[in-house]
Amino acid sequence: MSTAAxxxxxxxxxxxxxxxxSFADPGQKTASAPFGHALVKAAQENDKIVGLTADLGKYTDxxxxxxxxxxxxxxxxxxxxxxxxxxxxxxETGLVPFASTYSVFAARRAYDFLCLDSAEPNLNVNxxxxxxxxxxxxxxxxxxxxxxxxxxxMPNLTIVDPCDSIDxxxxxxxxxxxxxxxxxxLLRGNVPTVLDEYGYTxxxxxxxxxxxxxxxxxxxxxxxxxxxxxxxxxxxAHNVDVAVVHTPTIKPFDAATVLAEINTDxxxxxxxxxxxxxxxxETVASAVxxxxxxxxxxxxxxxxxxxxxxxxxxxxxxxxxxxxxIVAKVLAELG
Amino acid sequence: MTTTTExxxxxxxxxxxxxxxxxxxxxxxxxxxxxxxxxxxxxVQGQGYVGQALGAADMLAAVYADQLRYRADxxxxxxxxxxxxxxxxxxxxxxxxxxxxxxVPVEELETYGSDDSRLPMSGMSTYTPGMEISGGSLGHGLxxxxxxxxxLRYQGSGARVYNFLSDGELDEGSTWEAAMGxxxxxxxxxxxxxxxxxxxxxxxxxxxxxxxxxxxxWESFGWYTxxxxxxxxxxxxxxxxxxxxxxxxxxxxxxxxxxxxVGRGVPLLEEREKAHFMRIEEHEWQQCREQLTAGFEGTTGx
Numbered sequence: 001m002s003t004a005a006x007x008x009x010x011x012x013x014x015x016x017x018x019x020x021x022s023f024a025d026p027g028q029k030t031a032s033a034p035f036g037h038a039l040v041k042a043a044q045e046n047d048k049i050v051g052l053t054a055d056l057g058k059y060t061d062x063x064x065x066x067x068x069x070x071x072x073x074x075x076x077x078x079x080x081x082x083x084x085x086x087x088x089x090x091x092e093t094g095l096v097p098f099a100s101t102y103s104v105f106a107a108r109r110a111y112d113f114l115c116l117d118s119a120e121p122n123l124n125v126n127x128x129x130x131x132x133x134x135x136x137x138x139x140x141x142x143x144x145x146x147x148x149x150x151x152x153x154m155p156n157l158t159i160v161d162p163c164d165s166i167d168x169x170x171x172x173x174x175x176x177x178x179x180x181x182x183x184x185x186l187l188r189g190n191v192p193t194v195l196d197e198y199g200y201t202x203x204x205x206x207x208x209x210x211x212x213x214x215x216x217x218x219x220x221x222x223x224x225x226x227x228x229x230x231x232x233x234x235x236x237a238h239n240v241d242v243a244v245v246h247t248p249t250i251k252p253f254d255a256a257t258v259l260a261e262i263n264t265d266x267x268x269x270x271x272x273x274x275x276x277x278x279x280x281x282e283t284v285a286s287a288v289x290x291x292x293x294x295x296x297x298x299x300x301x302x303x304x305x306x307x308x309x310x311x312x313x314x315x316x317x318x319x320x321x322x323x324x325x326i327v328a329k330v331l332a333e334l335g
Numbered sequence: 336m337t338t339t340t341e342x343x344x345x346x347x348x349x350x351x352x353x354x355x356x357x358x359x360x361x362x363x364x365x366x367x368x369x370x371x372x373x374x375x376x377x378x379v380q381g382q383g384y385v386g387q388a389l390g391a392a393d394m395l396a397a398v399y400a401d402q403l404r405y406r407a408d409x410x411x412x413x414x415x416x417x418x419x420x421x422x423x424x425x426x427x428x429x430x431x432x433x434x435x436x437x438x439v440p441v442e443e444l445e446t447y448g449s450d451d452s453r454l455p456m457s458g459m460s461t462y463t464p465g466m467e468i469s470g471g472s473l474g475h476g477l478x479x480x481x482x483x484x485x486x487l488r489y490q491g492s493g494a495r496v497y498n499f500l501s502d503g504e505l506d507e508g509s510t511w512e513a514a515m516g517x518x519x520x521x522x523x524x525x526x527x528x529x530x531x532x533x534x535x536x537x538x539x540x541x542x543x544x545x546x547x548x549x550x551x552x553w554e555s556f557g558w559y560t561x562x563x564x565x566x567x568x569x570x571x572x573x574x575x576x577x578x579x580x581x582x583x584x585x586x587x588x589x590x591x592x593x594x595x596x597v598g599r600g601v602p603l604l605e606e607r608e609k610a611h612f613m614r615i616e617e618h619e620w621q622q623c624r625e626q627l628t629a630g631f632e633g634t635t636g637x
Binding site: 050071072074076077079081082084085086087088089090091092093094095097112113116117120121 | 459485492
């Protein structure tokens with residue numbers, strides 16, 4: 001505790017820490033750089049795979065691949081339009097590029113290049129975006145809170161929002177094998193390992209029921225599936241029985257599995273590390289409306305605002321992504 | 336080093352032989368046919384980017400009738416050189432060149448810009464055989480060309496990559512990102528050709544956004560830079576020969592800056608007030624063709 005805090009008798013303020021703060025809980029099982037290692041493994045089996053980055057290799061775990069395959073790695077400099085134009089050019093010659101930068105730069109800065117150079121000709125270009133949603137305390141310049149909203153409108157693009165190291169390890173070879181462009185919301189560094197306890201395997205385009213429950217059904221993606229599972233355990237102590245459905249592929253969306261789970265008397269809640277606009281909630285809502293279910297859906301999502309800078313635990317609590325805030329919201333809904 | 340036209344030609348004579356009269360005549364005839372096709376396509380549409388096609392016809396002829404390695408019966412042939420049209424609206428000229436090359440049937444050109452045609456107004460790879468990329472959103476071509484050149488080199492291909500861009504595209508930051516990238520990666524298999532017609536959508540280039548000094552810019556980015564009269568076939572072929580002579584898997588990328596004249600070859604259009612989208616009256620098309628033919632026959636002495 002700092003002197004100032006001790007004098008005032010208040011708790012110390014948390015620090016923003018590094019650009020990419022970990023959202024892993026203390027003592028949680030993690031895997032180091034799962035994307036980098038998965039890409040190396042996939043590249044050992046598929047000699048068409050190449051890697052690129054825009055001066056963020058070390059920060060997107062691409063450096064693992066660069067060390068393993070220096071001749072198959074291309075540093076494009078801090079030039080995101082070149083990064084994705086060149087990725088399309090590499091794909092035109094039959095290669096399978098994985099191109100990494102932060103999600104904010106991919107979605108906001110280089111959209112035109114992804115849309116016209118890769119998506120329109122349906123090339124196998126794999127976009128790897130770091131810092132999706134609220135996974136950094138650096139403020140709006142680095143927080144890609146609307147990346148899925150931007151990317152969902154791009155025809156041909158597959159969007160994957162992985163929960164943990166298992167999802168990432170299993171998704172990478174499937175992204176390489178799938179036709180057309182993909183966008184992976186990267187979790188990097190020491191990434192929690194969560195889904196191994198649920199007999200789970202990642203299948204591109206599929207939602208999976210991780211646990212059943214009679215009172216509430218959570219539909220979640222990304223790191224919010226980890227929080228959904230934690231919240232489900234916490235709610236059990238309140239005698240609330242919660243099912244969790246993980247939907248790592250946002251587009252194309254597995255509406256059949258999700259609608260079957262929603263079309264019950266249970267309270268339906270979506271949970272996402274993204275703005276309430278244009279992400280998982282609206283994907284689910286449009287499927288519900290299209291099917292004419294007439295069912296209420298409660299969103300747990302980031303507000304339609306530019307978010308504060310600060311420490312991740314502080315911000316997750318402030319904007320409703322923490323387990324505590326999820327539990328409180330569900331109990332309030334159940335009255 | 337500042338490379339004026341004269342100096343480029345001087346350097347050229349040291350590096351490569353001057354193109355023969357027969358070769359110049361043969362490629363000039365191809366340029367004439369490309370211009371003729373473009374006028375016919377423009378007439379079908381009643382409008383179009385005819386001025387740009389006429390201005391760039393010599394550059395397109397130099398590529399398709401002289402430089403590019405391709406197979407007309409197999410546009411996807413793996414060993415082909417890649418020609419990337421960054422300026423999608425120049426498609427009218429590119430289709431004419433593809434017809435000259437035998438990749439698109441001449442009789443198909445009349446479908447230009449019509450519903451269900453393989454020849455849309457703005458060029459797209461998904462529509463047309465021989466069209467490598469979807470241009471049109473300007474400033475994309477050179478970034479894609481960098482990736483293609485990297486990919487071909489990595490896979491051991493000796494194919495070269497040509498990117499056609501316009502001086503208007505020098506406004507786009509992405510063009511300069513790519514210029515740096517090509518130099519950094521020493522893409523000696525990449526040649527950019529810039530059509531400097533000094534005209535953009537809103538007016539003359541120097542009133543829209545000054546791009547000069549263009550030669551010095553490319554030189555300072557580390558490119559082998561030549562600037563020529565893009566409507567002088569002898570100078571164009573010499574420049575392409577020089578670029579080819581220094582092309583290598585690992586080496587300097589090269590750029591040929593081509594000063595061209597909008598409407599070139601048709602005095603009626605050369606003298607008309609320059610516009611990005613030139614209006615031509617119904618009765619003028621035949622007059623344009625006659626002027627084009629008269630001019631061509633005049634130069635060839637027929």
